[in-house]
Amino acid sequence: MIKYYDRKTKNYQIEKVAGEKMIRWTYSSPVGMKLLEAVVKKKMCSSFYGWYLDRRISRRKINPFVNKFDMDLSIAEKKLREFSSFNDFFYRKLKPSARSIDSHEDSLISLGDGKVLAYEHIDLDNLVQVKGLTYSLKELIKSPAIASKYQKGTCLILRLCPTDYHRFHFIDSGTCETSYRIKGAYYSVNPMALQKVEKLFCENKREWSIFRSDHFGDILHIEVGATFVGSIIQTYTPQHRVARGAEKGYFKFGGSTVLLFFEENKIKIDADIIEQTKLGIETYVVFGEKIGNRL
Template identity: 85%
Template sequence: MIKYYDRKTQTYQTEKVAGEKMIRWTYTSPVGMRLLEAVVKKKMCSSFYGWYLDQRISRRKIHPFVHKFDLDLSIAEKNVKEFSSFNDFFYRKLKPSARSIDPHKDSLISLGDGKLLAYEHINLDRLVQVKGITYSLQELIKSPEVALKYNRGTCLILRLCPTDYHRFHFIDSGICEPSHRIKGAYYSVNPVALQKVEKLFCENKREWSIFHSDHFGDILTIEVGATFVGSIIQTYPPHQKVARGDEKGYFKFGGSTVLLFFEENKVRIDPEIIEQTKLGYETYVLFGEKVGVRGGSFSG
């Protein structure tokens, strides 16, 4: 059971997890772990399933998925009959009216929909995956020079579960460098998996880029793939000016994660999100929602 904090209602909710029983069996049983290492984490497995979800026949999975997780398709650009495949439905675009972007230029907004963790004054060699399990930024991006810029900075981790909107956006205007690709495995990014696989983010397929933002400094953006995520698709134009809220890319089917690293004293995260992170809870946020402001870190 995965609980998260809903700050609109100020209550804790239980997440509806796609394939929850299978995930728990895979990551907690001896047989499941052997199958995971031998088959599930391999590229071939995720690539084959991703190929199937690109085919027209996969459309039959859409209605059961929408019904089981009570998804609101009225906010999508296409209606349910217009999707050409399950993946077409999965990375669906939303109507412009579906999400509102906080209008204040000093507001730090969420890059997408998902469950958010936030860490301030980070130690580059002991980034928190879950309580008791850490990894280093150098291991994650394989570039010690770039990693060093973010010592004592701020880290945001946005986890997109399969039921979430799966496009991610720029949080500010600016210019983004090309994306660097790092090959890896395809472990789940579900909290159950994060508790079982050490340095999971450093094991999985991932991409990273530097975004030269106009108001928040140079932001290190890392997209991490997961089980059955056949592709991380970057749709932005490198070296060209983008506006706040413009699309950066999207994930094909599967749970996924985006990490943002800010230089020291560039942002202040909303205290409520920091407090929930310290308590061990993710906070549910939507694209465009304010999650912090420009400036130094909160004291204490």
């Protein structure tokens, strides 16, 4: 059971997890863990499933998925019958009116829809994965020089579950550099998996880039793939200026995670998100929603 905080109702909700029984069995049973290491975490497994979800035959999965999770597709650009495959549905675009972007230049906005955790005054060698498990930013991006810029800064972790909108965006105007790819495994990023696999983010496939924002300094942007995520697709053009809210990229099928690292004394995260993070609880946010301020 995954509990998260709903900012609108100020109440806790229980997340509906796609494939919950299978995830729980895989990451908690001896047989499941052996299967995980031998097959599930491998690129071949995720690539094959991703190939299937790009095919027209996979459209038959859309209706059951939408009905099971009571998804609102009225905010999507395409109608249900217009999706060419399950992946086409999965990384669907939203209507411009679907999300309201806070335009104040001092407002820090969410880069996408999902569950967020926020950590301030971070120790680069002991970043929190879950209680009792940590990892190093140097290991995560394999660049000690870049990592050192974010000592005592702020880390945001946005987890996108399979039912979420799976495109991610720039939180400010500015210029983004080229993305660097790091090969890795395909573990789930579900909290159940994070409790079982040490340094999971450092094990999984990931990409990172530096976004030179106009109002929040140089932001380290990291996308982490997960089980059955066939691809991390970058849609921006490196070194070209972008506006606040412009699309950076999207994930194909699967739960995924985006991490943002800010330099020291650049931002202040909203108190409710920090409070819930200290309790070990994620807060649900949507793209464009204010989640903090510039210092």
